[in-house]
Amino acid sequence: MKSKTKILSFLFLFSTAVFFAQEQDQVVQDIINEANTNSKLKEIGHELLDVVGPRLVGTPQMRNAHDWAVEKYKSWGIDAENQQWGTWKGWERGITHIDMVSPRLRTLVGRQLAWSPSTGKKGVTAEVVILPEASDSLEFKKMISSVKGKFVMISMPQPTGRPDDNWEEWATEKSFEKMKAERDSLDNLWDTRMENTGYGRRELPKALENAGAAGIITSNWSRGFGVNKVFGAYTEEIPSIDISLEDYGLLYRLAENGDQPEIKVVAESKDLGEVPTFNTIARIEGTEKPEEYVILSAHFDSWDGATGATDNGTGTMVMMEAMRILKEVYPNPKRTIIAGHWGSEEQGLNGSRAFVKDHPEIVDNLQALFNQDNGTGRVVNLSGNGFLNAYDYLGDWLNAVPDEISDRIETHFPGTPGRGGSDYASFVAAGAPAFNLSSLSWDYWNYTWHTNRDTYDKIVFDDVQDNVILTAILAYKASEDPEKTSREQRVLPVDRRTGEQMTWPEARDATRRGGLD
Template sequence: MKSKFLFIASFCFSSILFAQDQDVVIQNIVKEASENSQLEKLGHELLDVVGPRLVGTPEMKQAHDWAVNKYKEWDIPAENQQWGEWRGWKRGITHIDLIEPRVRTLSGMQLAWSPSSGKKPIVAEVVILPEAKDSTNFAKLLSGVKGKLVMISMPQMTGRPDENWEEFATDSSFAKMKEDRNAQSEAWSDRMTKTGYTNRNITEALEKAGAAGIITLNWSRGFGANKIFSASTKKIPTIELSLEDYGMVYRLAEYGDKPKLRLVAESEELGVVPTFNTIATIKGTEKPEEYVILSAHFDSWDGATGATDNGTGTMVMMEAMRILKKMYPNPKRTIIAGHWGSEEQGLNGSRAFVKDHPEIVDNVQALFNQDNGTGRVVNLSGGGFLNSYDYLGRWLEAVPEEITDEIETTFPGIPSGGGSDYASFLAAGVPAFSLSSISWSYWNYTWHTNLDTYDKIVFDDVRSNVILTAIMAYMASEDPEKTSREKRVLPISKRSGEQMTWPEARDATRKGGLD
């Protein structure tokens, strides 16, 4: 009995000491994140100095090297791991001027991977996509685009987002605008259908017919916001104009004023270049072959600097790693930060990592991913893992209430089939969780737009996410139990009426943009 009593007393005393140590570590994490934050500096170096991080560009490689060197400053080993190859491309200067019927510099830019305008500026008249009776008639009209800049997008009848109309317009005026806009969209769709082509392949026909360049509009339903994606032309440049300037030039062409532009769209093809993930590691002491992964994609589109997609997610994981190294230098389990390449083209970096590193994937305790803007985390799902509440609940209890009070949890949840890099790991059965944040008008104003810049970052929210991530990583590392990977029985899909199935693991596109 005495021996049993001593054992129980010793166990209780050890538990008390562990709880005290845990409290100290958590307090130190919160204090470091709050009083010695490096987020603003990281944001400046990544976004202002390096800039956008389109896969295959020199800036993407510069970002990978910057991250490795930054981790080295913090005494955290890191390396760039090649997983594939991509079409190399370098963005140069875009300058667009209206020169007839009056002179004005326009707001716009070339799309990613756009061919160059050449050694001399293109000076050409602007015409609208020919309106044809049918595909045969369109083939005859194509000769009219030779040597011209062709507008291939529908102009917007209003540059005001719907919420602005809803706030200020009369109900009847708002309803009429939406009705007119729907009719305009249907008419433009019919116009495209009668060409015999689609939005995806119309540029090929125009390029073959001798067009000097393509002009597009991909408005993001917000003041001044355009989505900036990739060009589909092979030899002639594709430029995106702002809604305001696109509309003006379109009207000039429509009314017969024969607008003429002077276009400089410099770019350089760089051949085939390697693509990487940056992997940073804090080695575990007791269970080094088990892993906690902090996950964020490193690449971006290049209409702006990729501040909220996914500069903020990158900064959260880097800052969390810095703090963990300082306050928790000898973790029980190995903690990895994965900065994935080419997420924007299909989760390629993370899919490659899952395929190439089964020894890590099979032993992941938990993965935390952040990739939807600058806002504080407000949603956490169990991802379809039956017992996820048990361990996520334990870990969340250690996070300050002012952070967890904002978070709505869903257990056991359902697995995501895509959208961000945690889905690559979920498909392999890894307990991988998305730290989903409040919107801050992300989808309209910064997601893949020309406005995704440093000034849109809400640093108080990002600091909150750093504290959450660092504490969750610490708790996952220290947890005496291995997380369960038991999956729930998935429900019937409301959309298809069929039994939902767990997403299947897929390999990456290892050679991109090379066809």
């Protein structure tokens, strides 16, 4: 009788375990089905990128984005809020219009840099000159007065507007090598010219402003057709503009040959003083272990040369869509699942650093964080970030991901801790298990990273959809794992560059008051 009872008990436990495994597998299947048949990615992308637009810290558009995200989450039945962590220099971009008015008329392609002072509606008309060439800083101080009342060009003129892969396909080897040698020579000459001013690249615009320059002109070419990187201004009173390679080259040649080009710049903007800056935090409350956490991470801000589609609109879309799907098919997670949409990553991981500093109770009980922030491509790389036992749990969770997604991912265990580059590093520095879902390039660095071409049309939605499936399954498996993840750190190797023992990165606080001091 006892033997029969034992057999029945075993069969009951076995069938219960099988049912539980099947139920878990059903959640994975439901995630895949929801992502493939009811995707909201294009809807999210359109609203975020086309309607809200670029998300520069300190701008009304950034605040609009935070408010939009909160309302979007609430429409899916997910709690969300904006958490202020600091303040920033407030600024709003207006119209930029640049015309060459002499020696002939031509409308130029360009834009004011972020936080550039306004020209007002009437604009500024002045001659364009090249940065004075001096033998040393003493001579430059004597020459700098020549820029008074002029627009000053401070970027190197490019010898070609064709990217290298275009040359590789069409040029003779001799011609290609000749061009590269010329470019290297120009690089060296321009570096010397800049060095001989006695100012760094950030300090030079201010020195020219103090000398009475009418404005600053740069051309930060990104080694692709029609692509410039667009960052921030370092002037306080005069406009700073970035002009396309083609039009910058035109102005440079005219100035170099004594043709005295003149331009009219209308670059309207508003200084909004000191404004609050936020993270948007959404959460699906845990049922069994609500004080342990899984975080889906993506920075929300962008530069504003375009609309920040792949940096980091796509990462944002992945995390929002993953949260929507989890709420739909896995509404009662074991652990609390949080989506962190960080502000001011572009100025130094500020939003995530502030969150780590302000929420130790979450960081100390973090099961895992998954971050995505390098373009529109499918995820192909995952590192253990120096956590000795990361393979044990990440490997297990990845087993639940469809083979056509997981087989593309190259893993590195235990890896070394990430030290910057994106927000996962803020958590790694605090000793929390945080991982970056690194994706294929799709010419990210040349064509979309911080450029004027980072727009909706560059998104590869099939790849982004695969990343949603990956992220949602990893979050689900991390939430369900019966064990808390290990934080044990590996012994780090010797740095080959310095010859010294590597150390774990140290946690840093955010810049809490940006652009104001």
